[in-house]
Amino acid sequence: MLRTYAGRPTPLTFADRLTKHYGRGKIYMKREDLCHTGAHKINNTLGQILLAKRSGKQRVIAETGAGQHGVATATVAAKMGLQCMVYMGEEDICRQELNVHRMKMLGAEVVPVSSGSRTLKDATSEAIRDWVANVHDTFYIIGSVVGPHPYPMMVRDFQSVIGEETRKQIQAHEGKLPSILLACVGGGSNAMGIFYPFIRDEVEMIGVEAAGCGLNTHKHAATLSKGTPGVLHGSLSYLLQDENGQVQLAHSISAGLDYPGVGPEHSALKDLGRVQYVSITDKQALEAASLLARLEGIIPALESGHAFAHLEKLMPTTSKRDIVVVNLSGRGDKDMMTYVSQYSEGKSVQR
Amino acid sequence: MRRKLDTNRLTSKLVQLSERNQKALVLFITAGFPEIESTVPQVLELARAGANVIELGMPFSDPLADGPVIQASSQRAISNGITLKLILEQVREIRKHSDIPLVLMGYVNPILHYGERRFFADAANAGVDGIILPEVPLEEADRFLALARQHHLADILLVSPATSDERIRSIDSVSSGFLYCVSITGVTGRSTIGDIESYVKRVKWNAKHNPVLVGFGITTPDDAQRISRFADGVIVGSALIQRIAQEDLRKDVGAWVRQLKEAQQSL
Numbered sequence: 001m002l003r004t005y006a007g008r009p010t011p012l013t014f015a016d017r018l019t020k021h022y023g024r025g026k027i028y029m030k031r032e033d034l035c036h037t038g039a040h041k042i043n044n045t046l047g048q049i050l051l052a053k054r055s056g057k058q059r060v061i062a063e064t065g066a067g068q069h070g071v072a073t074a075t076v077a078a079k080m081g082l083q084c085m086v087y088m089g090e091e092d093i094c095r096q097e098l099n100v101h102r103m104k105m106l107g108a109e110v111v112p113v114s115s116g117s118r119t120l121k122d123a124t125s126e127a128i129r130d131w132v133a134n135v136h137d138t139f140y141i142i143g144s145v146v147g148p149h150p151y152p153m154m155v156r157d158f159q160s161v162i163g164e165e166t167r168k169q170i171q172a173h174e175g176k177l178p179s180i181l182l183a184c185v186g187g188g189s190n191a192m193g194i195f196y197p198f199i200r201d202e203v204e205m206i207g208v209e210a211a212g213c214g215l216n217t218h219k220h221a222a223t224l225s226k227g228t229p230g231v232l233h234g235s236l237s238y239l240l241q242d243e244n245g246q247v248q249l250a251h252s253i254s255a256g257l258d259y260p261g262v263g264p265e266h267s268a269l270k271d272l273g274r275v276q277y278v279s280i281t282d283k284q285a286l287e288a289a290s291l292l293a294r295l296e297g298i299i300p301a302l303e304s305g306h307a308f309a310h311l312e313k314l315m316p317t318t319s320k321r322d323i324v325v326v327n328l329s330g331r332g333d334k335d336m337m338t339y340v341s342q343y344s345e346g347k348s349v350q351r
Numbered sequence: 352m353r354r355k356l357d358t359n360r361l362t363s364k365l366v367q368l369s370e371r372n373q374k375a376l377v378l379f380i381t382a383g384f385p386e387i388e389s390t391v392p393q394v395l396e397l398a399r400a401g402a403n404v405i406e407l408g409m410p411f412s413d414p415l416a417d418g419p420v421i422q423a424s425s426q427r428a429i430s431n432g433i434t435l436k437l438i439l440e441q442v443r444e445i446r447k448h449s450d451i452p453l454v455l456m457g458y459v460n461p462i463l464h465y466g467e468r469r470f471f472a473d474a475a476n477a478g479v480d481g482i483i484l485p486e487v488p489l490e491e492a493d494r495f496l497a498l499a500r501q502h503h504l505a506d507i508l509l510v511s512p513a514t515s516d517e518r519i520r521s522i523d524s525v526s527s528g529f530l531y532c533v534s535i536t537g538v539t540g541r542s543t544i545g546d547i548e549s550y551v552k553r554v555k556w557n558a559k560h561n562p563v564l565v566g567f568g569i570t571t572p573d574d575a576q577r578i579s580r581f582a583d584g585v586i587v588g589s590a591l592i593q594r595i596a597q598e599d600l601r602k603d604v605g606a607w608v609r610q611l612k613e614a615q616q617s618l
Contacts, residue, residue, distance in 0.1 A: 115422060116412065128415050133537030135513055231460045232413060234486070244434045245464030246412040 001046055002161065005079065006036045008043075010162075012169035012325070017295040022315035025179065025322030029296070030166050030194060032329045039301060039330030040162060040190045041072035045141055047158035049076040052139035059083040059138045063127040065092055065120035065186070066256035066303065067099025068330055069143030074108035084108040087126045089119040092255045098334050117249045120186075120259045124233055144187025145263030148234030152263050159193025166325055167197055174323055180204045180314070183327040184306040185277065186221065186257035188266045190329035195275060204276070206314070207266060208306045210252035211279035221250035223262040224270050224277040237264040253282035253338060254302035256330075284309040286342050289332060301330035302338060361452035361480035361505050361528045364403055365562050365583070374615045375529075375564060375584025376575070378591055378608065379406040379456065381424040382441060383433025385595065391444045393595070393604075398451040400605040401612030406483065406586065409438055409457030416485040418540035420589040424596065435465045439477040446478035454481040454507065454528070471498040481505030481528040489522055496525055507531050512550050516557050523558035530554065530561040532582065534568050540589030551582050572614035579615045587611065 002008040011034065015027040032040035045062075052060050060082050064070030070086040077084035086103055090112045093100055103110050116122035124147070131140040145152040145159075163181075170178050181198060183191035185207040195205050212220035220226065223238050230239035232247055240248040240260035250260040269275040280288075285302055288309035293299045300308060307326050318324065332339065368375050378397050382390050394405050410425035410433055417425070442453055455474060462470050462484075474482065482504055484495060492508065499506035505528025510519050513536050523530055532554050534547050547565070555563050565578050566586030575585050594600040594607060 115419070116426070121413065125413055125415055129418075129538045132416075132511075133535070135536055229463075231458075231463060231486070233415070239460070241460065241464070243464075245461035246429055247460070 025318035033331035057139040063123040067096040074106035162193035163197035188263040210257035219251035299332035374579040379588030383428030400608035411458035456483040475502035519557040576614040
């Protein structure tokens with residue numbers, strides 16, 4: 001099904017004009033934006049829906065931030081003939097309206113979540129509450145490498161197809177492994193997916209978090225950069241929290257990164273020093289998305305825009321021999337309203 | 352191996368009730384709701400009205416086991432500025448006036464942040480009798496069970512209709528105080544309780560070490576009476592919070608609690 005339904009393997013595209021723009025190492029893009037439904041999320045929902053079907057459940061539920069996971073869940077539920085309900089924060093329903101319509105057309109029920117932050121964190125809490133109430137007939141399809149065991153491990157394994165393909169493809173193109181992998185991190189599933197198959201290799205890995213309005217403000221989602229260890233949604237990981245252990249609200253212009261927690265394995269990789277985690281502001285991500293659109297003809301999801309934005313800092317430190325692979329985790333159709341409103345504010349970037 | 356809990360107010364109260372063939376009424380309120388100052392007088396009033404045990408909820412920003420009523424009360428209490436430190440001060444204040452058994456219910460993150468060792472020690476010193484951490488599964492409970500034992504606190508674990516006989520026995524063998532028998536699969540405050548008699552009897556059959564108290568969704572004196580026929584007691588939370596939340600009902604909370612208690616006694 002990954003091949004005939006989701007459209008795998010996805011290409012590894014050489015970003016020649018972007019490479020020329022920076023004038024240093026070669027930049028490749030892993031094209032998860034070309035997956036069915038427009039993002040890497042379907043790699044995981046396909047795996048989990050097969051488990052749901054195998055365990056005889058009639059109903060699946062999911063949480064969603066940007067709506068990509070919700071769409072990917074609604075899609076596979078339709079394909080498998082299972083009932084589907086998606087929990088989504090009210091704020092995200094507003095900023096990702098297109099995906100709400102897609103889920104509805106696919107036959108899913110979208111439940112607005114009005115508690116707490118009205119974003120991904122509370123959508124996740126509501127989905128967990130539904131799950132404990134309906135555990136007999138319901139399978140909870142978690143969209144990222146978060147939540148209670150075994151979800152972080154399971155989602156990582158379903159997403160690691162990204163890294164496995166990248167490995168083969170880069171060797172075919174270049175005859176060697178990449179020097180650096182770059183991916184955005186909200187919960188962290190696309191990053192875990194591309195990183196994991198390279199974890200024992202000499203490949204540098206960089207995870208890019210959302211710095212929102214800036215790390216020195218309270219409006220960011222940079223859990224690994226600014227968080228402290230804590231327990232949320234059943235796992236111990238870095239967490240944005242106050243001095244009393246209450247979870248703080250995250251902020252990012254990108255709904256998919258707007259989460260105060262992060263996958264526990266990312267926390268482990270940070271503590272081990274295996275992966276370096278950096279952050280990118282809303283503004284930098286928007287500019288990077290604009291640049292990618294003009295140079296490569298690809299409108300990326302705002303989430304992926306964060307990963308591309310880090311090239312500004314990274315590329316000047318590379319040499320011609322370096323190969324950088326950026327995980328282009330999703331396409332930007334869902335973010336058009338945000339992009340348009342930025343243009344109308346006159347914030348388009350200079351070339 | 353029996354734990355040394357004979358000096359614990361909760362354990363002695365439940366033994367005493369059972370010897371008199373009476374059922375326990377446990378009332379849950381959210382600490383710091385509706386105001387920080389309301390908690391101490393509320394506990395004392397509930398104790399006077401017939402509560403046998405008070406369960407004090409320690410508010411958390413993301414209370415996964417709770418329905419909308421307790422969530423909203425927790426949110427309000429957090430914005431009022433409630434903290435674990437303040438809750439333990441409230442416990443100390445209550446202890447100046449009452450010996451009612453006090454159990455703290457909450458989520459692990461604030462406790463980890465406070466420092467779990469320090470928290471169990473401070474709770475015991477303040478006059479707490481037991482701890483309930485609904486988020487913590489049996490597999491992760493060891494560190495908390497050990498601390499509870501060390502400080503002679505009851506560590507109350509939960510079972511649900513989805514829990515197998517074997518697992519009920521394992522949970523019962525490490526729990527102390529009582530076994531929290533969740534009436535439904537789901538979160539607090541869901542109003543309909545179906546036929547749970549066979550389920551509660553199954554739990555009681557497997558739980559040989561602890562009294563079995565039923566909670567989640569008990570809303571009326573009628574519920575309290577019906578369930579007390581086969582359980583060792585009931586826990587009422589959301590229905591009480593709902594009354595406390597409404598100003599016109601708040602003054603009659605004592606009378607309502609007396610109705611609950613009377614219904615339980617007239618089996």
